[in-house]
Amino acid sequence: MNVLFVAPSGARAKALATETRRAVDAGHRVLLVAEGESKLDGHELDGRVQTHWIGSSRLSYTEPRATRLFRRRLPLAVLRRVGRGPLRARARRAAKDWRERVVAPLDAEQKTRTQRMRRDRRDAVVREQVQGWAPDWVVLHEPLAVEAVAGFLPALIAERPALRTTYAFEELWDETDG
Amino acid sequence: MTQAQERHVAVLTPWYPDAQIPFAGAFVESMAAAVAPGLDRLDVFHTDEWIVNASAERRERIWDVQSGLLPRSVPPVKTVAGARLHRVPVILPKSKWRDFAERAEHHAHWLSAALGGQPLEAPVIHAHVPIYSAWAALQNCRPDAQVFATEHASFLVKILRQPRARAMYDEILHRLAGFFVVGDVLHDVVAGTFPHHADKIRYIANPIDFSSRRERPPAALRRWLSVASFKAGKRHDHLLRAFAACRADDPSLTLTLAGDGVLRPEIEALCDELGVRDAVTFLGIVQPSEVPGIMAAHDLLVHPSAFETFGVVAVEALAAGIPVLITRCGGPELVLDGIEDAAGVMIDVVDDPQALADGYRLLCERYPMKTDLERAREHLRSKYGYEAIGTQYHRIWFGENGAER
Numbered sequence: 237m238n239v240l241f242v243a244p245s246g247a248r249a250k251a252l253a254t255e256t257r258r259a260v261d262a263g264h265r266v267l268l269v270a271e272g273e274s275k276l277d278g279h280e281l282d283g284r285v286q287t288h289w290i291g292s293s294r295l296s297y298t299e300p301r302a303t304r305l306f307r308r309r310l311p312l313a314v315l316r317r318v319g320r321g322p323l324r325a326r327a328r329r330a331a332k333d334w335r336e337r338v339v340a341p342l343d344a345e346q347k348t349r350t351q352r353m354r355r356d357r358r359d360a361v362v363r364e365q366v367q368g369w370a371p372d373w374v375v376l377h378e379p380l381a382v383e384a385v386a387g388f389l390p391a392l393i394a395e396r397p398a399l400r401t402t403y404a405f406e407e408l409w410d411e412t413d414g
Numbered sequence: 415m416t417q418a419q420e421r422h423v424a425v426l427t428p429w430y431p432d433a434q435i436p437f438a439g440a441f442v443e444s445m446a447a448a449v450a451p452g453l454d455r456l457d458v459f460h461t462d463e464w465i466v467n468a469s470a471e472r473r474e475r476i477w478d479v480q481s482g483l484l485p486r487s488v489p490p491v492k493t494v495a496g497a498r499l500h501r502v503p504v505i506l507p508k509s510k511w512r513d514f515a516e517r518a519e520h521h522a523h524w525l526s527a528a529l530g531g532q533p534l535e536a537p538v539i540h541a542h543v544p545i546y547s548a549w550a551a552l553q554n555c556r557p558d559a560q561v562f563a564t565e566h567a568s569f570l571v572k573i574l575r576q577p578r579a580r581a582m583y584d585e586i587l588h589r590l591a592g593f594f595v596v597g598d599v600l601h602d603v604v605a606g607t608f609p610h611h612a613d614k615i616r617y618i619a620n621p622i623d624f625s626s627r628r629e630r631p632p633a634a635l636r637r638w639l640s641v642a643s644f645k646a647g648k649r650h651d652h653l654l655r656a657f658a659a660c661r662a663d664d665p666s667l668t669l670t671l672a673g674d675g676v677l678r679p680e681i682e683a684l685c686d687e688l689g690v691r692d693a694v695t696f697l698g699i700v701q702p703s704e705v706p707g708i709m710a711a712h713d714l715l716v717h718p719s720a721f722e723t724f725g726v727v728a729v730e731a732l733a734a735g736i737p738v739l740i741t742r743c744g745g746p747e748l749v750l751d752g753i754e755d756a757a758g759v760m761i762d763v764v765d766d767p768q769a770l771a772d773g774y775r776l777l778c779e780r781y782p783m784k785t786d787l788e789r790a791r792e793h794l795r796s797k798y799g800y801e802a803i804g805t806q807y808h809r810i811w812f813g814e815n816g817a818e819r
Contacts, residue, residue: 251434258433376487379466379476379505386479393486401483404432406491409498 239264239405240371242381244290244358246275252377253279255405260284262407264373269365271358288365292357297349299342307338363388373400422455423811424536426547428521430460430499431702440702441566441620441726442542443494448621448800449807450495457490457536458499459528461521461550467508480505485530502528514545514572514579521546522553529554538811543567544586544593545579552589560591562810564618565600574607587611592810594618597723597745618810620726621803624795626706628735631787632713635737635778637668639712641705641727642719644675651684652718656770658688669716672697672708709734714777717741718770720763725749729798732757732791737781739773753793756786 239259243252252268253276259266260282267286270276271293281287311334319327362384366374374389376382393399425446429439442458450456466476480503490498504524506517533556541547541563548563555561563586573579587593587604593614595601605612638657642648650671661667671681671694678696685691700708709715715731717740725746728738737758740746750757759777761769777785796802 248434251432254433376483379464379503382480382483382505383466383468383472383476386475390479390482400489401487402489403487403503404491404501406499406501409490409492 237264237372238370239266239373239375240366240369241266241268241270241375241377241405242362242366242384243268243270243377244362244380244384245378246270246277247378247380249275249277249279251404252276253281255375255377256285257282258407259405267365267369267371269362288361290358290361292354292361295350295353295357297346297353299346303342307342311338359384359387366392371399373402373405375405376401376403420455420537421453421812422457422536423449423453423538423540424457424459424534424551425449425540425542426459426461426525426551427542428461428463428546429542430458430462430493430501432460432462432501436701437699439542443702444621444623444800445542445803445807446497447494447623448804450497451804452808455536456495456497457534458493458497459502459525459534460499461502461504461525461547463517464503464505465508466505473507476505480524481527484524484527488528500528512572514576515582516578518546518549518579518582521550525550525554533557534559538562540564540807540811544583544590545573548586548590549582552586560811561589562592562594563590564594564596565604566596567600570600570603574603580607584608584611587614590614592616594810596620598748599723599744618806619724619798619803621800622726622729622733622794622798623706624733624791624799626710627733627791628710631782632736635714635774635781636664636666637670637711637713638716639670639672639709639714639731639736640716641672641700641708641730642717643673644671644677644681646677647720648673649718649720650677650681652767652770653716654681654684654688654690654694655767656716656718656774657694658690659768659771660774661690661693668693668695670695670697670708670712672700672705674699705730706734709736712736714739714758716770716774717746718761718767719743722746728757729794732787732794735787735791737777737785737787739770739777749794749798750790753790755780755784756793757790758785 241256246252256266256268267288269288272289272291312331315327315331376385427439427442429442431438431440431443446456446458466473468476488500488502490500493499502525504521506520534554537559539551539555539559539561541551541561543566544563548561551561574583587608594616595604596619601615604615640653644650657669685694709731714736715727715738717727719741721743722745728740728746728749731738739759741763742760743763747760754760759773761773
């Protein structure tokens with residue numbers, strides 16, 4: 237079987253290392269889609285496990301130069317300059333006010349856009365791998381995995397009802413066990 | 415319930431060993447192994463909390479998809495003794511404080527989703543901890559099912575401080591067919607909060623594996639062992655100071671510390687300060703399945719804890735065939751009642767490591783002639799072995815003759 241582990245953040249890294257090894261030991265082809273090796277917290281993967289790193293943490297939103305210049309740097313530079321003279325207290329208050337009213341929302345916007353870019357990248361990579369690798373079994377290893385497949389997995393399951401989905405890779409119970 | 419009916423039991427638990435935390439809920443796994451023989455079918459439902467840190471909009475999307483995926487994504491997997499294990503992720507929004515009643519509702523909701531809206535098939539359900547599992551069981555059981563629960567939670571007092579959770583707990587106790595605790599402390603908390611349910615509270619112990627042991631009793635008590643997390647109540651400082659004092663008399667003594675925790679740097683520093691670093695081995699966290707082997711590879715369990723609700727390590731040590739040097743700290747004196755001298759030496763909880771060192775010297779004088787490990791082991795096996803506890807559960811679930819098949 238082709239077993240695909242979706243673990244964008246590697247939140248359960250120890251289990252991921254154990255379960256992917258368990259899957260290759262059971263004779264399956266295993267592909268892990270995760271953010272990056274560094275997120276696995278030192279838990280070494282079996283060499284037979286194929287990996288596809290999302291690498292979304294390298295992405296960050298870059299502000300337009302005009303915004304950076306005219307809304308962040310220039311006003312604060314002017315206020316710093318003014319603050320060297322007799323208007324020091326007023327300039328400091330104005331700079332504080334500017335940071336709160338203008339710079340802080342810009343920071344928040346930058347953070348939101350960065351998160352969105354990373355999420356879009358994650359979802360695109362997961363979609364590409366799930367649809368392109370033709371897995372027989374998808375392991376949704378953490379809550380973010382559920383979010384990453386939300387946009388396409390229900391439709392894929394409708395197309396391929398035999399596609400197995402679980403939240404961990406464990407040996408299935410069968411009648412001979414009972 | 416008659417013998418002719420199917421003996422199908424479901425166990426619900428928020429903790430069960432998995433690849434991420436192999437020791438979490440090991441006592442539930444032991445319980446499953448103890449009760450499975452003699453049942454036609456045992457299903458274990460592990461409702462495992464997954465915290466989701468996402469905006470309301472994204473959460474809604476995850477919730478929708480999860481509702482569709484759950485019924486097809488929790489096939490039974492293998493666990494102990496032929497039982498079927500179902501892992502049910504309980505996705506929860508991240509919150510600053512733990513609202514226990516709300517969490518219990520989430521456990522009930524996602525269990526229902528996993529069951530496809532159908533009730534649990536089993537006519538007998540045993541839940542480990544009322545909040546969350548008994549609530550989830552009561553919301554998802556057949557109308558004619560009997561639901562039992564055991565309280566183990568060390569954070570019970572925090573649960574009962576929340577008015578909504580307390581009211582939910584009260585309702586659970588009303589609806590349960592039987593309610594059990596694993597020690598006096600939990601009994602007193604529940605009886606004190608709900609005096610009108612005091613008569614309903616009964617005791618049950620966690621089963622202990624007696625299947626393996628040392629081939630021969632220890633010849634001398636030189637290899638000390640401690641199995642305890644590194645936290646203040648376990649009093650590793652007393653242990654190390656007593657060990658250092660005894661080692662001054664006998665340099666061949668060694669000490670193995672199984673466990674880990676926030677106090678590890680302090681414990682390591684104390685080893686250096688006492689000059690016993692070379693004689694102390696740190697094993698770190700050990701898997702429950704490794705404990706019998708570790709016990710059997712040592713000569714003596716030393717456990718100077720200030721408080722224990724039960725004292726499972728004392729039973730595990732004697733099951734493995736080694737004596738104990740342990741404090742009378744709540745649970746151990748009840749567990750070892752009637753076999754104190756046979757099992758080793760018990761000392762009072764006093765703020766002086768010398769008491770532990772004196773206890774060791776006394777044990778060395780008494781061992782082996784004035785102890786009787788075989789008698790102690792047999793006594794404990796008849797109370798806490800898998801067979802004894804399994805029989806007790808069967809009687810609870812199926813009536814006085816329930817253990818017979």
